[in-house]
Amino acid sequence: MKNNIVIVNYGIGNLSSVANMLRKVGSNVIISSKPEDIILADKILLPGVGHFDHGMKMLRKSGLEESLNISVIENKKPILGICLGAQILGKGSEEGNSSGLGWIDMVCRRIPDHPQLRVPHMGWNQINIKKKSVLFSNLDVDSRFYFVHKYYMKCQNIENSMAETSHGIEFTSVVGKENILGTQFHPEKSLKHGLKLLNAFKDI
Amino acid sequence: MIPVLLLKGKGLYKTVKFKNPKYIGDPINSVRIFNEKEVDELVFLDIGASSKSMNPDYCLLGDIASEAFMPMAYGGGLKTIEQIRKIFSIGFEKVILNTVNYSDYELIKSSVSEFGSQSIVGCLDVKRSVFNRYDLFSTNGSIKQNLTIMEHLTRMVDSGVGEILINSIDKDGTMSGYDLKLIKKVTDAVKVPVIACGGASCVNDFKLAVSDANASAVAAGSMFVFMGPHRAVLINYPERKELIKELP
Numbered sequence: 001m002k003n004n005i006v007i008v009n010y011g012i013g014n015l016s017s018v019a020n021m022l023r024k025v026g027s028n029v030i031i032s033s034k035p036e037d038i039i040l041a042d043k044i045l046l047p048g049v050g051h052f053d054h055g056m057k058m059l060r061k062s063g064l065e066e067s068l069n070i071s072v073i074e075n076k077k078p079i080l081g082i083c084l085g086a087q088i089l090g091k092g093s094e095e096g097n098s099s100g101l102g103w104i105d106m107v108c109r110r111i112p113d114h115p116q117l118r119v120p121h122m123g124w125n126q127i128n129i130k131k132k133s134v135l136f137s138n139l140d141v142d143s144r145f146y147f148v149h150k151y152y153m154k155c156q157n158i159e160n161s162m163a164e165t166s167h168g169i170e171f172t173s174v175v176g177k178e179n180i181l182g183t184q185f186h187p188e189k190s191l192k193h194g195l196k197l198l199n200a201f202k203d204i
Numbered sequence: 205m206i207p208v209l210l211l212k213g214k215g216l217y218k219t220v221k222f223k224n225p226k227y228i229g230d231p232i233n234s235v236r237i238f239n240e241k242e243v244d245e246l247v248f249l250d251i252g253a254s255s256k257s258m259n260p261d262y263c264l265l266g267d268i269a270s271e272a273f274m275p276m277a278y279g280g281g282l283k284t285i286e287q288i289r290k291i292f293s294i295g296f297e298k299v300i301l302n303t304v305n306y307s308d309y310e311l312i313k314s315s316v317s318e319f320g321s322q323s324i325v326g327c328l329d330v331k332r333s334v335f336n337r338y339d340l341f342s343t344n345g346s347i348k349q350n351l352t353i354m355e356h357l358t359r360m361v362d363s364g365v366g367e368i369l370i371n372s373i374d375k376d377g378t379m380s381g382y383d384l385k386l387i388k389k390v391t392d393a394v395k396v397p398v399i400a401c402g403g404a405s406c407v408n409d410f411k412l413a414v415s416d417a418n419a420s421a422v423a424a425g426s427m428f429v430f431m432g433p434h435r436a437v438l439i440n441y442p443e444r445k446e447l448i449k450e451l452p
Contacts, residue, residue, distance in 0.1 A: 014269065014293065014294060014295035016266070016269065016270030017269060017270050017271075017272060017273065017295055020270050020271060020273075021273055025390065042219075042398075059312075118322060118366075120320060120322055122322045122323075146274070146275050148297065158281060174282070188273060189273065189274055189275050189297075190274075191239060191241075191243070191273050192239075192240070192274070194273060195257060196274065200260050
């Protein structure tokens with residue numbers, strides 16, 4: 001069984017639609033805040049919405065950071081962060097002062113104001129694939145994804161920027177480093193396109 | 205392009221001119237069908253919540269949110285910031301405020317400061333009077349308000365709403381095309397995006413609302429839930445290819 005996906009429940013965001021989408025692609029989903037579940041997981045999904053510091057505070061308070069480190073760094077289990085869950089894979093954010101998990105060499109910056117475009121970036125947008133990844137294996141050419149964010153991921157190492165999206169600036173919309181993956185957009189809100197991406201994650 | 209689905213109790217209904225609600229089906233089933241389509245967003249409006257002064261049916265909305273694989277907005281009976289918080293925590297992306305705006309622009313302000321203007325939509329229900337004037341109505345079309353559209357729009361936009369949903373009561377459910385004059389009046393008056401609603405029957409109506417009346421987005425009810433001249437209930441949605449061709 002490689003389909004036990006644990007959704008990390010650290011008190012941030014609504015987990016029901018992502019859980020349902022993972023079930024729909026055939027995963028065995030466990031929503032958990034227990035360290036042992038995270039260590040035993042085949043794969044991990046790290047959700048998140050809201051303020052960077054609040055997310056990190058809640059994650060640290062949940063006492064799950066150590067088990068995440070064991071699972072992701074020592075045992076190399078695949079992990080997918082979504083939205084804030086992707087941003088906290090990095091080192092930090094202009095949004096606050098907390099350090100992130102520090103697994104990917106990136107920081108988050110505020111999307112610059114733009115005369116025509118609105119910040120936060122809220123709505124559907126395309127991704128331009130920059131690096132080959134199993135995550136993209138089933139996507140259609142006209143795939144689009146749903147974004148809601150005010151800060152964007154800026155990779156120090158360009159190799160970790162798997163896909164980019166344009167909203168006034170070009171920003172990293174998918175990060176990846178070995179077993180660690182993250183999407184700025186919400187696959188669980190992105191209809192069949194998100195379904196295909198989560199299906200690919202399940203099949204890793 | 206946004207389907208607007210009307211909730212009454214636990215069921216989905218479709219009205220004509222805000223009257224005669226006809227049962228369409230189960231909201232959860234409908235959401236599952238829309239999951240397979242290329243909808244941009246789903247709007248749920250509870251047409252009973254406002255007149256009965258009830259809380260939203262959080263339980264039902266939670267079930268809807270957990271089944272929906274697309275962004276969603278909710279409107280109906282919202283009066284307090286606590287209710288709005290709850291709607292967001294359930295998993296909706298936007299809330300739609302209507303009746304409350306006539307007595308309390310402060311709720312727009314406080315929800316905008318907490319959740320950002322992009323998540324707060326102001327809705328206007330408008331009916332043409334016998335003198336061919338546009339009148340505003342609240343409480344699911346039952347109470348006439350004495351403000352003009354312009355006064356109300358200005359106050360809503362100044363309070364920070366990120367979008368305006370303009371709904372024509374006369375056109376609702378008639379599938380006779382949008383009230384383009386009304387939509388144009390609104391888009392001329394505000395800078396925020398305007399969503400046209402009421403009367404759409406085909407993709408060409410969308411096209412007109414965008415090209416002739418400058419709507420930023422188009423919403424419809426009947427068109428997405430009825431099929432054919434006898435209005436058989438069948439959830440349908442145009443192919444994205446067709447839409448891109450018509451609405452570049």
